[in-house]
Each structure stands twice: as structure tokens, then as C-alpha cells.
Amino acid sequence: MAQSDFSFSHSLRVRWAEVDMQAVVFNGHYLTYFDVALTEYWRTVGLPSPILQAQLGTELFVKKASLEYHASAKFDDILDIGVRCSKIGHTSITFIIEIYSNEQYLVSGEMIYVFFDRQQQKSTPIPLDWIEMLDLFELSTPIVKKS
Amino acid sequence: MAQSDFSFSHSLRVRWAEVDMQAVVFNGHYLTYFDVALTEYWRTVGLPSPILQAQLGTELFVKKASLEYHASAKFDDILDIGVRCSKIGHTSITFIIEIYSNEQYLVSGEMIYVFFDRQQQKSTPIPLDWIEMLDLFELSTPIVKKS
Amino acid sequence: MAQSDFSFSHSLRVRWAEVDMQAVVFNGHYLTYFDVALTEYWRTVGLPSPILQAQLGTELFVKKASLEYHASAKFDDILDIGVRCSKIGHTSITFIIEIYSNEQYLVSGEMIYVFFDRQQQKSTPIPLDWIEMLDLFELSTPIVKKS
């Protein structure tokens, strides 16, 4: 994909505490960046927050995460994090995430979440209105930029 | 793989600050756990530390990371993190990592590192003595447990 | 002090990974927030970045940190972090920092940094032009808001 292929992008600046002795962001912090961008994506689409979901007895759990590191983010870099919902299964949602800085391609990843019912202690179908909202959002052409 | 298939295992206890509102370890912290276990694996095999490597002008960078979440680690859990070197390429090394707690299988992952020459700014062959040390270590039968 | 007494304020949103099982930000993360706000304060005043300082052989080290917790920040809260340079000593600089959310007073702190010469391995005088720039900035009346 290219940076322009994302209908949503969130920007943040790399913090001092996130950079290691190699002068690059420690590999694990990209999952925090993914999480921050997904939270903003979720809010922008208008889906219920994790707090509200918990009150309803449901949760989204990460089932799989994969990351590919192409180039390194450095201290003070402003990162543009593109998020796209790439697949909605019966009980799971998949996101493609790509991080750019100054149009340089840094990191790509895929996150698969499972929707979970706390009381029944098992996965449960993704609500139909979520699917509609996600479809509608991804079909919308103008890029939504947040920072 | 099974927990007994690892010739190396490192143990650590989940910290309060690593657990989120869902009462489970935040998904990104497992990459920190992987890194801690790999550091101890590296030390046990007898390979040069990142500090020494940097003095020699080389570095290991993560190229790919993948994680699969089977069950959640909780506050105060003692995690046993198995590490196995599964593949040594020309300029890359691959590790299989699995996290258990009380013999319950929690998280599995694969980490691919590339060996990098800072001056030439490109990947460089894994030293032959590293390959020998890794081969020798993985062939050794007794499990090395560290905590 | 009151929120309006700060000539500089930086805003950020609390991340999921920063919130613990008590549903509040873990106490140590406020020092990361302080650091982020100080970085932006430093940039706004126009002082040399840590990267540039390191090239010149100097560093700022934290000597003392103190925090008082009045109320808790929660997931998704937008925090306004006021920063004021309260004292410039011969080799040290002191900052007062206060965190607000929706005008509620959450956390206050004081950070004392020492200016350090790496080659001589000892503290060294704060440059005169830094003192002038800090004085000038703190005397400026309009509040500089960054997010």
C-alpha cells in the first residue's frame, strides 16, 4: 500500500523515553503506537470505546500481531500512522497499519482482534452495526487526518 | 512446540505497570519480555553483548516480529520464556519464542534479526563463530533455566 | 499556582497502555509526561535539543524529581501540562510542572536538572544565552499552547 491509500491517519511525535541506545525507537513501542492510532480510528468511526464495551460485558482482544521494520523512527520524529480495516470476520476484525515519517516508509503491521463475551468466556459475533459503520468509513474517500 | 522443546528458558514476574484495565498484560509488553529473554539467551550462549557489538561497529536490528496470543498473562504471574534459535541465514538470525505460565501456553512469537554494519550502512554476514556457538548450544540437551 | 500562571502548556491524551488495573495512569508515567512537556517547552523557547547538546559534549541530567498526586488521570483524558522555569542556578535549572484535565488539578511536580560536561565528567555552568532565552520566554505574557 502507499500512504495515500489510507482513509485514516493519526500523527504523534516520538518521545525521548521510547528511544534506545541504538538511537532508534525500541521495537516493542510500535505496538503502543499501533494501539494509539487504532484508538483514534475507532473514535473517528464512532464505535463504542473499550470502557463502554466493558460495561456491556464485551472486549476486543488481540489474537495476532505482526510487524515488519523497514526503517527506524528516531527521537522527535513525527510519525503518520495509517490505519485500514482490511477484513471483518464472524468474530474477528483485521487492521493493516503503516507508519511513515516525512513520507519515508518505516514500519508495517497487521493486527487481528477477536470480539469476546466476558460472561460466556468465548468469542462472539461482531455487531452488525459495527460492520456497517466500518464499511461506510472505509468507503468514504476523503482522508481523515488526526493529530 | 512444547515447553520441554526449548534448550533455554528465562523466567520473570509480570509487573503492575505492565497490566492494563482489562487486567491482562498489554499486548506490546510481550516484545519487551521477548527482548529480555533473548538478552539472557545471548549471554548464556556466550555471544558478544550489544554494547560490545556497537564498539565493533555492528548491530542486530529487528526486521520482522510476529506474535500469537493464546491466553493472557496477569499481574504477578511468573512467566517462563522459551527461546530457540530456529534459523541462521547469511545475514539474519531467526528465533522462536514461547511464553508459558504454570505450564499454560500463553504467547508464541518469531523474531527475525538482521546483522548490520554501521559504517557501510548495510547488512553483513553473521560471524562464523556465532553460528558455531549457536549450533553447539541448541544441540546441547540439558535445559538451561535462568531467572 | 493556577493553570493560568503558566506561560507554556503542552497537551497530550492518556494512552491505553499507560493505565493500570486501578483504571488510573500508573504513577511513574507522569515522569514521561513531564519529559514530553519539557521537550516541547525547550523547543518552543528555542534552546538546543539533547541531540545537538550531545554533539557539543554536554548533557542535562535529572538530579531531583518530586511529584504530588492530587487526582488521577484516566484513559483517554486530555492532559494540559503547564511548565515553568522557576530557578536557574550556576549549573542547574529547576522546573515547576502541573498537570490539569478539564481544569481539574491532577499532579504537580518539580524537576531539577544539572548541566554536565561529558569530557570533564562534571557539572558545568548553564550558558548565558540559555539564561537570557529562558528569562525572556518566562516574562512574555501570552500563553503558548502546544498540542
Place this chain on the structure above:
Amino acid sequence: MAQSDFSFSHSLRVRWAEVDMQAVVFNGHYLTYFDVALTEYWRTVGLPSPILQAQLGTELFVKKASLEYHASAKFDDILDIGVRCSKIGHTSITFIIEIYSNEQYLVSGEMIYVFFDRQQQKSTPIPLDWIEMLDLFELSTPIVKKS
């Protein structure tokens, strides 16, 4: 105080992800180290865990934290973290914490916690049996070392 003045000490090794570009532990991570050591102190004294406290409707919240940085911890350093309960008030408990590495004095701090009743949303007296257990533990002469 000296390292030998503590009746409790917990050891841990500095992680790669905790060290910044200045090649020292980022200042905020010491509060995580304090928290880890306090958790082990608490367990060793035999006091109820935060999980159990939450079930009883109570919580310990940090009210004040202060840190003084004497020397820097580095990657791979093994830290010895001494914990002493220095004061028990009506609704608060104060701890003195000191971090050493190879008998070098690195960081000292004081943490003041308030005991809180969730239902009444206010501070509540420290249970008498806690005070007895803490007194008894601090009076015991042999040093308890944990790692």
C-alpha cells in the same frame, strides 16, 4: 542510610528498553523499579495483594513521590533495591527506597501511599494488623534478599 540498613532488598536487571540515548536508565523507570520492589516487600511481609485489597473495596494510592539521582544505572546492571517502611500514619504509609548497583549508591526516594475506601471515596485508617506486621518485619534483624 547505608545498603546494610535495609531489612529488605529486591534485585532486578536493567532491561534494554529502559535505557535511553544517554546510555542510562530513563528517569521515570525508577518509579517502576520502586513499584516492583514494593510489591515484593509487601509479599514478603505477608500483607494482602492489591488484587485482594480491591476485592475488599480498598486501594493504596500514591500521594507523593520523590527521587534523588546520585549516579546512573546502565544496561544489564543488576540493581539492589532496598525498601524500608519509615512511617505509618493514620491513613498513610511512607517508604524509603534506595537503589544500589555493585555497592554504588544510585538513586534514593520516598513514596507516600494513602489507604483509600472506594465506596466512601475517601481515605481510611491503615488496618491495625498491617501495622503489627510491618513493625514486626522492620524489627527483624536478618536481611531478606529476594531476586
